[in-house]
Amino acid sequence: xxxxxxxxxxxxxxxxxxxxxxxxxxxxxxxxxxxxxxxxxxxxxxxxxxxxxxxxxxxxxxxxxxxxxxxxxxxxxxxxxxxxxxxxxxxxxxxxxxxxxxxxxxxxxxxxxxxxxxxxxxxxxxxxxxxxxxxxxxxx
Numbered sequence: 001x002x003x004x005x006x007x008x009x010x011x012x013x014x015x016x017x018x019x020x021x022x023x024x025x026x027x028x029x030x031x032x033x034x035x036x037x038x039x040x041x042x043x044x045x046x047x048x049x050x051x052x053x054x055x056x057x058x059x060x061x062x063x064x065x066x067x068x069x070x071x072x073x074x075x076x077x078x079x080x081x082x083x084x085x086x087x088x089x090x091x092x093x094x095x096x097x098x099x100x101x102x103x104x105x106x107x108x109x110x111x112x113x114x115x116x117x118x119x120x121x122x123x124x125x126x127x128x129x130x131x132x133x134x135x136x137x138x139x140x
Contacts (some may be wrong), residue, residue: 003101008094015096054139061132068125075118082111 033056040049081090088107089095102110 005089005093005095005099005101007097007099011094012096050139054136057139058132058136061128061136065125065129065132068121068128072118072121072123072125075114075121077118079111079114079116079118082114083108 037053040052044052078090078093081092082088085091086104086107088102088110089099
């Protein structure tokens with residue numbers, strides 16, 4: 001019989017709240033950026049507007065790279081815990097849904113896949129940061 005690690009209701013509520021806050025923040029940022037672009041296009045000359053847009057693009061690239069690096073870090077740490085415990089989900093994990101427990105070599109494979117995916121995400125984050133740096137530098 002397969003062991004099931006039950007979902008953590010506190011973690012489910014916390015995740016739902018974070019997602020709702022993120023959605024509201026993104027909607028606010030979208031409208032603020034739209035308003036800023038319209039105002040800046042009307043109130044500044046072309047050179048100042050291009051410089052301001054370049055700064056905004058640079059900030060967006062930095063945020064994209066940061067998101068990839070944070071995701072990669074999370075996956076690397078999660079994979080390390082799974083391999084260490086030889087159990088998926090790891091002993092201290094609080095899953096969002098009921099999850100069948102995997103132990104032994106099967107758990108180690110899942111942990112190693114998580115670590116590999118984390119490494120790829122970190123490398124992609126570094127590549128985005130580097131490409132963004134050169135792209136923004138070439139605009140000016």
